[in-house]
Amino acid sequence: MGRKKVEIKRIEDKSSRQVTFSKRRKGLLKKAKELSILCDADVAVVVFSNRGRLYDFSSTNSLTEIVQQYHSHVEAEKESSAEVLDTEHSKYSSFMTVGELLQTVERQLEEPAVDDLSVTDLVHLEDQLQTALMQARSSKTHLMIESIKSLREKEKLLSEENKHLENQIATTKNEREVTNGTMALDFTNLAPASMNCRQQKATLNFL
Amino acid sequence: MGRKKVEIKRIEDKSSRQVTFSKRRKGLLKKAKELSILCDADVAVVVFSNRGRLYDFSSTNSLTEIVQQYHSHVEAEKESSAEVLDTEHSKYSSFMTVGELLQTVERQLEEPAVDDLSVTDLVHLEDQLQTALMQARSSKTHLMIESIKSLREKEKLLSEENKHLENQIATTKNEREVTNGTMALDFTNLAPASMNCRQQKATLNFL
DNA sequence: GAATCTATATATAAACG
DNA sequence: TCGTTTATATATAGATT
Numbered sequence A, B: 001m002g003r004k005k006v007e008i009k010r011i012e013d014k015s016s017r018q019v020t021f022s023k024r025r026k027g028l029l030k031k032a033k034e035l036s037i038l039c040d041a042d043v044a045v046v047v048f049s050n051r052g053r054l055y056d057f058s059s060t061n062s063l064t065e066i067v068q069q070y071h072s073h074v075e076a077e078k079e080s081s082a083e084v085l086d087t088e089h090s091k092y093s094s095f096m097t098v099g100e101l102l103q104t105v106e107r108q109l110e111e112p113a114v115d116d117l118s119v120t121d122l123v124h125l126e127d128q129l130q131t132a133l134m135q136a137r138s139s140k141t142h143l144m145i146e147s148i149k150s151l152r153e154k155e156k157l158l159s160e161e162n163k164h165l166e167n168q169i170a171t172t173k174n175e176r177e178v179t180n181g182t183m184a185l186d187f188t189n190l191a192p193a194s195m196n197c198r199q200q201k202a203t204l205n206f207l
Numbered sequence C: 001g002a003a004t005c006t007a008t009a010t011a012t013a014a015a016c017g
Numbered sequence D: 001t002c003g004t005t006t007a008t009a010t011a012t013a014g015a016t017t
Helices: A014-039 A063-080 A082-092 A099-111 A119-180 A191-198 B014-039 B062-083 B081-093 B098-110 B119-180 B190-199
Strands: A040-046 A053-060 B040-049 B055-057
Touching: A014 A040, A014 A053, A014 B014, A014 B040, A040 B062, A099 B098, A119 B040, A119 B119, B040 B062, B055 B062, B055 B190
Parallel strands: none
Antiparallel strands: A040 A053, A040 B040, B040 B055
16 A cells, blocks of 8 residues: 555664655554544554563453453353363363472482482473463462452452442432531542542553 | 545444444454565454454464563563663663564574574573563563452542542431431432442462 | 655545445 | 344555655
């Protein structure tokens, strides 16, 4: 879409690669934005130049949220194809708990006759440890994500209840004004405090 | 870029929004791919339809890698503004970003003459990767913990405010009873709902 | 190198089957 | 709801400043 048709392959000339990068990057981010607006979709784009500079777009506040969604999604897919996990699972420990594995390792490392351990044994050990580590890490992350989700839920519930209470107060206030035209209490300064609370931005940039 | 110029705002007609989503999503992913090839850049795109279906593109194998890159980058920026970590930082990369490191590794692995890489080189490479991994992992965990902390704070604030509002309501109720002996509203069923909220157990067992 | 200017390739909105 | 077609809007390659 220019004076000439270009083949889609790495542009060798450094200078024009840089120019094209700048132009197309801008275009890509623009289109991402348009898609998110037109179709009410969550869109995130991350671009790293080959010299490591970062450019990104995200339709929600943080890229993180979308990545979280992505991970949840992937998790869900994993679960739906549960049979796959079974085989994988049995691989890393032939019914050996992580605790047992650790003990085995400790025992082996305490052994003075280190020479007795063949390289093959060590490779195997490394594999086992690696897999155990992955498991631990994955559960940790899973738990953290779950707890963040749950905290968000809670926050939402509390916010809603809060709003509800405020409405009740407003209603009461009105009723009082209607019934006896006097005002014993002034609630007008309550609203701002709660707004601050509800409007706090979620600044989660992890994962 | 069609028969008519379209305003960039949410398409209200569900059906044509779906059609546009499909077309533009395809276009976006195509452009992302082209950019990554033409300009030798790492590009990732994630799109969630408003009904939660996932579409993505990633120039490297996994989206996760790019996200990690993203976070390392964000971390690096943070660190550059705080001198504290300077020494540690310069250790693992002599002014090399994680992105650059990954590319270096990829290039080296693509090299047909693998024999040229001495074991020492590989050990060094492994060290570098290991350190980079630690960095990424540590920032991830750190950020997650921070966000959980912040969510808990928020929860506390909301709960307190909630209690406060309830008190206000109780006071008002009392005043009304005192002033004119009648009760227009019944607030007694408000408390239980909020108690459920506040009493939810925090079930975070990780770390 | 960055901004601007065309000519042209592409993407896509609406129509159609 | 799909794919295909077509007219048009946009993106952008190459040139120029």
